[in-house]
Amino acid sequence: MAEAILRTEGLTKRFGGLVAVSDVSLDLHVGEVHVVIGPNGAGKSTLTNLLSGDLPPSAGRVVLEGRDIAGLSSDQISRMGVGRSYQKTNIFLPFTVFENARLASQSRTPHATRVFSRAEGYAEINARAHAALEAAGLGHRAERVAATLSHGEQRQLEIAMCLATQPRVLLLDEPLAGMGPHESQRMVELIKKLTADHAIMLIEHDMDAVFAVAHRLTVMVNGEVLESGTPEQVRASPAVQAAYLGGEEMLHG
Amino acid sequence: MNHGALSRWLPWVVVGLFALFPLLESTFYTQLVTKVLIMAIFAMSLDLLVGYTGLVSFGHAAYFGLAGYALALMGPKYEAASLWWTLPASLGICVVFALVTGLLVLRTRGIYFIMVTLAFAQMLFFIFHDTKLGGGSDGIYIYAKPTMNLGETVLVNLEKLDQFYWLVLAFTAASFFLLRRILGSSFGRTLVGIKVNEHRMRALGFPVFRYQLASFALAGALGGLAGYLAAVQFGFVNPEILSWHQSGMVLMMVILGGMGTLHGAVLGAFAFVLLQEVLSNQAWFGVAAKHWQLAMGILIMLVALYLPQGLAGLMNSFRRKPQVEAEEGADG
Ligand SMILES: Nc1ncnc2c1ncn2[C@@H]1O[C@H](COP(=O)(O)OP(=O)(O)O)[C@@H](O)[C@H]1O
Numbered sequence A: 001m002a003e004a005i006l007r008t009e010g011l012t013k014r015f016g017g018l019v020a021v022s023d024v025s026l027d028l029h030v031g032e033v034h035v036v037i038g039p040n041g042a043g044k045s046t047l048t049n050l051l052s053g054d055l056p057p058s059a060g061r062v063v064l065e066g067r068d069i070a071g072l073s074s075d076q077i078s079r080m081g082v083g084r085s086y087q088k089t090n091i092f093l094p095f096t097v098f099e100n101a102r103l104a105s106q107s108r109t110p111h112a113t114r115v116f117s118r119a120e121g122y123a124e125i126n127a128r129a130h131a132a133l134e135a136a137g138l139g140h141r142a143e144r145v146a147a148t149l150s151h152g153e154q155r156q157l158e159i160a161m162c163l164a165t166q167p168r169v170l171l172l173d174e175p176l177a178g179m180g181p182h183e184s185q186r187m188v189e190l191i192k193k194l195t196a197d198h199a200i201m202l203i204e205h206d207m208d209a210v211f212a213v214a215h216r217l218t219v220m221v222n223g224e225v226l227e228s229g230t231p232e233q234v235r236a237s238p239a240v241q242a243a244y245l246g247g248e249e250m251l252h253g
Numbered sequence B: 001m002n003h004g005a006l007s008r009w010l011p012w013v014v015v016g017l018f019a020l021f022p023l024l025e026s027t028f029y030t031q032l033v034t035k036v037l038i039m040a041i042f043a044m045s046l047d048l049l050v051g052y053t054g055l056v057s058f059g060h061a062a063y064f065g066l067a068g069y070a071l072a073l074m075g076p077k078y079e080a081a082s083l084w085w086t087l088p089a090s091l092g093i094c095v096v097f098a099l100v101t102g103l104l105v106l107r108t109r110g111i112y113f114i115m116v117t118l119a120f121a122q123m124l125f126f127i128f129h130d131t132k133l134g135g136g137s138d139g140i141y142i143y144a145k146p147t148m149n150l151g152e153t154v155l156v157n158l159e160k161l162d163q164f165y166w167l168v169l170a171f172t173a174a175s176f177f178l179l180r181r182i183l184g185s186s187f188g189r190t191l192v193g194i195k196v197n198e199h200r201m202r203a204l205g206f207p208v209f210r211y212q213l214a215s216f217a218l219a220g221a222l223g224g225l226a227g228y229l230a231a232v233q234f235g236f237v238n239p240e241i242l243s244w245h246q247s248g249m250v251l252m253m254v255i256l257g258g259m260g261t262l263h264g265a266v267l268g269a270f271a272f273v274l275l276q277e278v279l280s281n282q283a284w285f286g287v288a289a290k291h292w293q294l295a296m297g298i299l300i301m302l303v304a305l306y307l308p309q310g311l312a313g314l315m316n317s318f319r320r321k322p323q324v325e326a327e328e329g330a331d332g
């Protein structure tokens, strides 16, 4: 197994007395999808926030390619190649779909901070934005105002913006929630395609999707890792069966 | 829709028409419109912060006053100073003040940002009000207007009302076109992105603080340009130009005109100064004229309630049919 591109050691986040993420150690590898599942409130989104720099950890390390990035700001971490999508759609509602993606793309071309040339005049930035929209299935919506998109389409835009920053590590927080079956299927295909040259952490509730893409599976409960391993190992774990998967419907396929 | 073409040539036509104004009108109106144009620069500079970067500053008079005092204090007492160095120096002081205070105020948000920007402006107010530095509460006279000479030739004679008017008009137009250019660039788009969703901009990798600081400094410099020109026009400075009334007034201009549109800031400055002239006209309103601020306050409140996009929004709703964004089927 190659060196992990991103790993955490004893990662912990406390909100007052609540320990939302407790002593979590996991790693992400290029070419693999690491799925994190767990009931609502388990600490999955908080874990994502700790990796992306949206929140500083209370304790523990986040190591990106050998460098401890815990406590760096989210913009620094983003520029180091870690991209994320949000569970709660977090886009620029008054802007067009294209402008949403263009801004994301622009962040990868710092010389575009030039003050006097038109923002749309950079072919490289535009191309990256269009490619991200196409990949997320929104190419035909480029000129629409983001606020007028359906909820599912806004979820797609959320992913497109993440892609437009060309990250090597992708942190996807429930990307399929709110998408129709058609778009979900498309997103699963996209995740599979991205796996080859990305390290992906996926938080997801839809078990069909989980087992379709997962190389590794981590189950979180109450901020702690209950079980972690290959999907087969996790499925076979008595602790997981008792605490979470339980139901028959989880054991298909 | 010829909206693009309209917004391209309309400002030039407006500038052209304004250039004719001193040829037709009396000195009173020329001076009044000069004042309006200066206020338009001031309002545009604040709109860069409030309307485009999402930073509601309640201390913008600091730059207006600082540049005015800089001119008054830098020049020789009874002779004319040269505009060539006093103007850049005054703006430079404003930029330094913006960068230094920006390092602190930009760590706060919302109501705290309002309070801290106000606090810095008040600090300047008391420095000039309570010390002998700038003549205390009486202020200082600027006995001779700055010169704008090229070698021996007088390029612009600022003592002449119409020449000064054209100079101010040129600065107003330059500020407008400069800001418009900047706001259409990647830098400007980044500022608006920060205004709309700062959190996401950060997550996308933008060093938000640096962009805000740059915007803050540019707004400070342009606010200083307005203050410098105002000091030249009135020939004296006193602490009033640094007061929170002044900061509130320019904020009202921006709200009146419509935040986030440059022409709105210009319209707001016009509407405000002209309304002030009308409402404080004793011949028309008698004793009520003394309380013009009350009437103005009510007007601003009505605008905030019924015209959230200000006069610019009103203009837009006349110009174009409302665009119905048809919601297509979600499964389309
Ligand atoms: N910013 C916050 N402040 C306080 N408590 C929080 C915050 N964010 C999350 N929590 C709490 O942390 C726990 C984990 O939440 P979260 O990470 O969103 O779980 P999940 O994504 O697995 O549903 C919950 O109890 C939640 O209420």
Ligand SMILES: [Mg+2]
Pocket: A044, A045, A046, A087
């Ligand atoms: Mg969550």
